[in-house]
Amino acid sequence: MGCGSTVSVPPGNTTRGFGVFCSGSESSLRECRRSYDLHPGLTVICSESVRLVGGAGFCSGRVEVKSNQSWASVCEADFDQQDAEVVCGELGCGAPAALQGGLYGEGEGQTWDKEFQCKGKESLLLDCDTSDRENNTCLPGNAVGLTCSEPDDVRLVGGGSRCAGGVEGYEQGEWWTVGAYWNKEDEAAVVCRQLGCGSTVSVLTGNTTLGVGVRCSGSESSLRECWRSYDLLPGFTVICSDLLVQPDIFLTDPMGGVFRGHQGPEMFRGYNFTITCSTQPQYPGGSFLLTFTGSNRTQTQPAVNHSAAFLFPAADDSHQGTYSCVYDNYVFSHNFSSESELLSLAITGN
Structure with a gap:
């Protein structure tokens, strides 16, 4: 029609007429696959x-x-x-x-x-x-x-994480359950991509309810680019790979042997210090793996109250290097992990 870009696609009533199935790249509806059946009508605002x-x-x-x-x-x-x-x-x-x-x-x-x-x-x-x-x-x-920026028109609810839960879409001033017509894996891939949550780990079918139905090819950057209607469809739950929030890592010492250097924290030789890993209380359990690049050593502790403390007695040159915390947890029948920022520690003094 030469009317610019799509602004919104409000749902219409179901009626008998031409049904079209487009990828979005066609230059006219004549290039889309068509059928004559009962379909929700389509209103387009350009x-x-x-x-x-x-x-x-x-x-x-x-x-x-x-x-x-x-x-x-x-x-x-x-x-x-x-x-x-x-x-x-x-x-x-x-x-x-x-x-x-x-x-x-x-x-x-x-x-x-x-x-x-x-x-x-x-x-x-x-x-x-x-x-x-x-x-x-x-x-x-x-x-x-x-x-x-992409509009916040999709969210995952009830999964304990912004990257897991039942799919809801924002339409006409309200949040609605999002349902999929056929291959929910394509729609799930778009949801994880739009939310910046990595890739799809699993997709579960939910109850049938009245809401926003979507049909995606899987390559879209957001659900707004998918074909949408208002219909009775089964909702679905999506679990994305970036389920766990990034853990925190920080250094403490009870004797005052650490100070802030030009390149980061520095520790006097001979002092005790502790590296603590912690994460937000999303899910119970899990464990922390403390990695150390100085000698490729690793230590593991269970997460207690969503944190773990690793004690290092008598700092020496072998403790100098880069540390990171990796939080691992088994939820939704899958293993997930998330790594903290790097902590570089220098050892100084006699």
Whole structure:
């Protein structure tokens, strides 16, 4: 239709008509697989005035504005942070994350000849004030590219972690159970990717309920890019690989032999010290593995109250090196682990 980017796809009523199955890359519905059956109707709201082109999804790309039935690139000098906030909001995306000229290449058509002067609160980019461009040229490489953060429209609940639980989607001001039509592994892969939770470990089918149904190919960056409807479908629970939060590692000594050096903590020879590993109280049990690169030594202790303390008597040169805590736990019938940041310890003094 030449209507820019998709803003939202509100659910419609189920009725008899043409059903279409698209991957999203087709240039028209004629290229999609079609059937004649009972299907939920589809309402589409497009952005008629602005779009992002050349990015990984509809929330990133080169900013283009519709002008006289054609699309025009916007020069970096004519576009600022407040303009970006309006565009991201108009497209239903999150806050602007990156704004840079030439980030997504140059447009093949004309260049927008006005400077936008948005206040950041407008609902549409074309509602913003504009002024004539001071410099009438836009140099090559200066077409503005914009990356908006993905909207928080999916979450996992009831699993003790933001990376595990039943899938819910935010639609029309409410959280709904998300159901899948066929291959839930494809939808689960998209959920884990969108949440930054690694890869899928397992997918469990839940109860059938009225909610948002999704159909994904598995390559999408968010559920917003999948085909969606409002239907009676079985919900599903997703367990992602980055289930455990990152543990903490810190150094203490009861005798005051540690001090902060230029490169990190330093310990006087002969003093006792303790390295403590801890994690947030997500799940009971588990264990901590303390790794040490100085001699490839490792020590393991069970997690008691979600922490473990490793005592080192009489510090000497053999204790100098880099330490890290690895938290291991067996939950949801799988082994998971998460590693802390590195702690570099230097030994000094006579």
